[in-house]
Amino acid sequence: MKDVALKKYKFSKKVIEKASSEHVKDHGFHGNRDEHSSSKQxxxxxxxxxxxxxxxxxxxxxxxxxxxxxxxxxxxxxxxxxxxxxxxxxxxxxxxxxxxxxxxxxxxxxxxxxxxxxxxxxxxxxxxxxxxxxxxxxxxxxxxxxxxxxxxxxxxxxxxxxxxxxxxxxxxxxxxxxxxxxxxxxxxxxxxxxxxxxxxxxxxxxxxGGVDKTKFKGEISFNPVVKTPIIDTIAFWLINADDASVNKKRLGFTGKKGLIDTGTSVILMPDDDAKKVHDQIPGSSFDPVNGVYIIPCDTKASVAFIFKGISYPLDPRDLILTPLDGTRCVSNIFPGFNFDGNNDIWLLGTPFLKNVYSVFNVGKRSVGFARNK
Structure with missing residues (x-):
């Protein structure tokens, strides 16, 4: 799963490097443009x-x-x-x-x-x-x-x-x-x-064209999309992140961004960031042969990602990729991601997205999250 995600973004990097040397079209849609018409969703x-x-x-x-x-x-x-x-x-x-x-x-x-x-x-x-x-x-x-x-x-x-x-x-x-x-x-x-x-x-x-109000509660908090490095234009659903936490203890990350991807089945972080997270998960260890972290299968650790001051915790079930034996499991949070050369992007796939209601606003170029019902 780690190799799958890395391979996908290695190719994406080549695409945007090529586009950066050519004329890049801007198909952004600004303004509301009748966003609340129920007939258009x-x-x-x-x-x-x-x-x-x-x-x-x-x-x-x-x-x-x-x-x-x-x-x-x-x-x-x-x-x-x-x-x-x-x-x-x-x-x-x-x-x-x-x-x-x-x-x-x-x-x-x-x-x-x-x-x-x-x-x-x-x-x-x-x-x-x-x-x-x-x-x-x-x-x-x-x-x-x-x-x-x-x-x-x-x-x-x-x-x-x-x-x-x-x-x-x-x-x-x-x-x-x-x-x-x-x-x-x-x-x-x-x-x-x-x-x-x-x-x-x-x-x-x-x-x-809208949201499914039967699936979330409370307000949707929106985060502006930022330009993708290298191409210097809007390309991925990339947003600024405040921090991450484990068991409600903030880890002190700054200058990080979250790349929101429904087509990736894991969470990928730069090496040091993944280590910082797993150091706070009781019973975790690093497997240097396979480049993965091992955590207890019965972990109750609460890992959360924080955007615009709001913490979005993962269900402990979503920290588990697969069991190794009766007590040890492979963590769904992997090291090894350095998409832009600055080690500041987290790739947040389905283990994160199962824990939020996600809204992708093309018109306002923003990503919103709300609590699942």
Whole structure:
């Protein structure tokens, strides 16, 4: 899991380094733009992949159904093409352009690498429906090659929800969310409630154009998105962090940022930061061979991340990645992340996001958190 996350952001760094030497489009949406219209929001149930690793939604491209992983850490949308012959394509739903009367050919080459593998192919345009809304003439990827890393994933492809500057198709093509906003179809925001597979009756939800008020309580506290280093523009959902704590003891971090990623299944921190956290977890130890921390499986430690003065604690269950034996488990917080060379970014994936209701406001370029009900 650690290697998966590091691989994903190694490729993302290459994308933004390339973009920094070219003209970067700014598809930011400023102002309210009718954010509170109830007719411009829709909530859909999303499904869990492999014990809360990530989450996928049902999506229609043209007249064909797909299960797409929802990823705020990337911006491409792609599905396997009928022409793809790799094993990962053969056991997933694939797109047949001859079956869609609304398909328009583009044929531009694209490729992308994730922690879980890679995909490449050509671009096309078709209508993309998710929830109650349709992004018309959306640029998407027809994958002619999908690596075998995707073989056992429930999702057919990926729907990226970061900013357009990360899209590797057609020189930062608009994402699905950008297209829906440009078409004035949705309010310029989306939100998540990520449930646990162990909580049987708690459905995970994805809301386009608003929030699912049945899933959170109290107020939503918003944090402005800051520019991604290297590219010097808005790219990832990156926000300033105040600090972190263990068992309510603040650890004294300053100048840190949180990268909020629904498509990453762990928490990654710079080496010293991960050590500082685990030093306060009773019974923890470092495994230098595998580069992971080992913690007691029955830990009751309360690790929290603090944004705009508000502490968001993790359920101790979410500190556990996997058991080693009857008493020792691998921690879900990993060392080794140094995305920008300054050791100041924390990658906060699903172990964090299961503990908050998260709102991604494209119009105001901010990320909001609220308490789960």
């Amino acid at each position: 829709s909530t859909t149930i999303i499904k869990d992949i492999q014990f809360d690793l990530s989450y996928y939604a049902k999506v229609l491209i043209g007249n064909q159904k797909f299960n797409l992983l929802l990823d705020t850490g990337s911006s491409n949308i792609w599905v396997p093409s009928k022409n793809c012959t790799t094993a990962s394509c053969r056991n997933h739903n694939d797109y047949d352009l001859n079956k869609s009367p609304t398909f328009k050919k583009e044929g531009n080459l694209w490729s992308i690498t994730y922690g879980t593998g890679s995909a490449s192919g050509v671009t096309g345009k078709d209508n993309v429906k998710i929830g109650g809304f349709t992004a018309k003439k959306q640029i998407f990827g027809l994958a002619d090659n999908v690596s075998n890393d995707f073989l056992n994933l429930e999702s057919d492809g990926i729907l990226g929800l970061a900013f357009d500057s990360l899209n590797t198709m057609d020189n930062q093509a608009p994402t699905v969310v950008s297209t829906l906003i440009n078409q004035k179809t949705i309010n310029p925001l989306f939100s998540f409630h990520l449930g646990r597979v162990s909580d049987f009756d708690d459905d995970s939800t994805f809301t386009l």
